[in-house]
Amino acid sequence: xxxxxxxxxxxxxxxxxxxxxxxxxxxxxxxxxxxxxxxxxxxxxxxxxxxxxxxxxxxxxxxxxxxxxxxxxxxxxxxxxxxxxxxxxxxxxxxxxxxxxxxxxxxx
Amino acid sequence: xxxxxxxxxxxxxxxxxxxxxxxxxxxxxxxxxxxxxxxxxxxxxxxxxxxxxxxxxxxxxxxxxxxxxxxxxxxxxxxxxxxxxxxxxxxxxxxxxxxxxxxxxxxxxxxxxxxx
Numbered sequence: 683x684x685x686x687x688x689x690x691x692x693x694x695x696x697x698x699x700x701x702x703x704x705x706x707x708x709x710x711x712x713x714x715x716x717x718x719x720x721x722x723x724x725x726x727x728x729x730x731x732x733x734x735x736x737x738x739x740x741x742x743x744x745x746x747x748x749x750x751x752x753x754x755x756x757x758x759x760x761x762x763x764x765x766x767x768x769x770x771x772x773x774x775x776x777x778x779x780x781x782x783x784x785x786x787x788x789x790x
Numbered sequence: 791x792x793x794x795x796x797x798x799x800x801x802x803x804x805x806x807x808x809x810x811x812x813x814x815x816x817x818x819x820x821x822x823x824x825x826x827x828x829x830x831x832x833x834x835x836x837x838x839x840x841x842x843x844x845x846x847x848x849x850x851x852x853x854x855x856x857x858x859x860x861x862x863x864x865x866x867x868x869x870x871x872x873x874x875x876x877x878x879x880x881x882x883x884x885x886x887x888x889x890x891x892x893x894x895x896x897x898x899x900x901x902x903x904x905x906x
Contacts, residue, residue: 690830716894725880725897726833770832777823777848778882778895780832 684709686773688781697790701758705771705781708752714774715747717756720783721767729769730756761788793817794898796881801903803868803875811866811901813881820886822864823895826850827878836879839864840886868903876905 685708695701703717714733718726730745732738732754738745744757758765768785772778794815803809815822821840825833835848839858853872858864864883868875879902882895 686832725900728894728896731894774893776846777835777838778833780825780834782830782832 684712684773684775684779686771686779686781688769688771688784690782691785692787693784694787694789695761697761697763697788699761699788701761701765701786701788703756703758703769703771703784703786705754705756706752707754707771707773707779709773709775710749710752712749712752712773712775715745715754716772716774716778717743717745717754718770718772719767720770726770758786761786763788763790794881794883794896796879796898796901798901799899801901803903803905805905806870808867808869809903811868811879811881811903813864813866813898814862815864815881815883815898816862817883817896818861819883819896820861821884821893822858823882823884824848824854824856824864824866825880825882827880833880836866874905875903878902 687706717730720726732745732747742759746755766788768783770783771781797812823838824836837856839845855867880900881898884895885893
């Protein structure tokens with residue numbers, strides 16, 4: 683059974699701080715990785731995708747991938763209260779395999 | 791506007807009833823998916839389809855059925871055999887690049903089903 687693991691949180695950070703969200707996956711052959719943000723009662727929306735080892739930056743968001751350690755992370759710089767949501771890590775197989783998500787709370 | 795629509799937004803079902811959830815996309819995507827989300831849980835795959843008139847079971851297909859008669863449409867029926875159907879149902883679509891591909895899944899707004 684292919685698995686994706688995330689710390690459920692909640693992760694609490696003050697406004698302006700860096701939030702670090704982590705994810706591990708079990709299938710060493712996985713190639714494609716995604717981070718989705720989900721506000722309460724809403725559907726997931728894509729934040730970042732990453733396919734190669736290293737860092738990928740998009741605005742305040744940086745995704746990091748280490749295939750040798752089977753580890754994906756998402757850094758959110760200058761965290762804002764509007765970033766408060768659940769962040770889902772997903773790994774592409776035939777469809778997406780999701781972790782249970784990490785709840786982030788940013789306090790002003 | 792291109793996107794994925796799901797209807798209804800909220801659905802109430804009595805015990806023993808079958809209900810059908812609608813999913814339509816105008817993104818010209820070949821693949822479509824149904825996921826179920828329970829409170830505090832990630833998304834679990836129910837069914838997926840990569841081509842018209844063909845679909846595959848996901849991890850939790852028991853008690854559900856689907857059809858794919860048109861590229862744009864992928865309705866999900868929750869049958870009376872599904873013992874615990876109360877959940878948030880999400881439809882998604884993507885292009886197809888094969889296993890491990892870089893194609894991205896985009897989600898509809900979801901349907902919240904409650905069994906009375």
